[in-house]
Amino acid sequence: MRRASRRTQSGSNMAYGHCLEPDWLPHVEAIIDVVSDGNCGYRCVASGLALADVDGWRIVRRRMYDEIIGYEDLWREVLGSSFETVKNAVHCPEKQEGASFKEWLTLPDMGLLVSTAFNVILVNLSHGSASTFLPLRSTPPSSLHNRLIIAMANERNIHWVRVQLRVNAPLPSLYPSCDRYVEDCAKGWRYGFVFRDIAPIATAMMKPPYTFVDLDTP
Numbered sequence: 001m002r003r004a005s006r007r008t009q010s011g012s013n014m015a016y017g018h019c020l021e022p023d024w025l026p027h028v029e030a031i032i033d034v035v036s037d038g039n040c041g042y043r044c045v046a047s048g049l050a051l052a053d054v055d056g057w058r059i060v061r062r063r064m065y066d067e068i069i070g071y072e073d074l075w076r077e078v079l080g081s082s083f084e085t086v087k088n089a090v091h092c093p094e095k096q097e098g099a100s101f102k103e104w105l106t107l108p109d110m111g112l113l114v115s116t117a118f119n120v121i122l123v124n125l126s127h128g129s130a131s132t133f134l135p136l137r138s139t140p141p142s143s144l145h146n147r148l149i150i151a152m153a154n155e156r157n158i159h160w161v162r163v164q165l166r167v168n169a170p171l172p173s174l175y176p177s178c179d180r181y182v183e184d185c186a187k188g189w190r191y192g193f194v195f196r197d198i199a200p201i202a203t204a205m206m207k208p209p210y211t212f213v214d215l216d217t218p
Helices: 022-027 040-048 056-070 072-090 111-118 177-181 184-190
Strands: 004-008 028-033 121-124 131-133 149-155 159-165 210-214
Touching (some): 040 056, 040 149, 040 159, 056 072, 056 111, 072 177, 111 121, 111 131, 111 177
Parallel strands (some): 028 210
Antiparallel strands (some): 004 210, 028 159, 121 131
């Protein structure tokens, strides 16, 4: 796996930190960059799942496609007029490498699809659109430590980076559709976490030590 890292001292500018809601900067352990080939959003999910860097994004897209086809009635209701757009976006031909803008991972449209397909808590920390997505129909692990959180942030609507949160970090408020479509067995996913709306924080707290990991550097 191609990986390079550097640690910047407190008080300096965080690489990609401008992409995040300022509230969450004190809760960030690392920002992990991925290859920019149109599949960066899927690569962030793959990185969070510890899938192989080479073709993990492909596994993610295919699993999302299987989910949306296998539970078509649910996703037609959840996605509404966006159903066909999302289905076509995640479809991944056998030999496809890059992805056109029509195939990019987009949030919030694909948030519940990702969380439900992989039984993870997906967190969008992008500036202006922070929200949390929970699985819709799976029973959560009893231990909070076994509930995988994958956090991401978007830079100028053209590139996704993965964000590693600190232990016990609060999460953005739940995406509204979580409550509307969740099955009874999956309602426990929210218990044990602190969800909060975006609110100002002290400027002094906005510049913690952090690690930046670049997966796009040989």
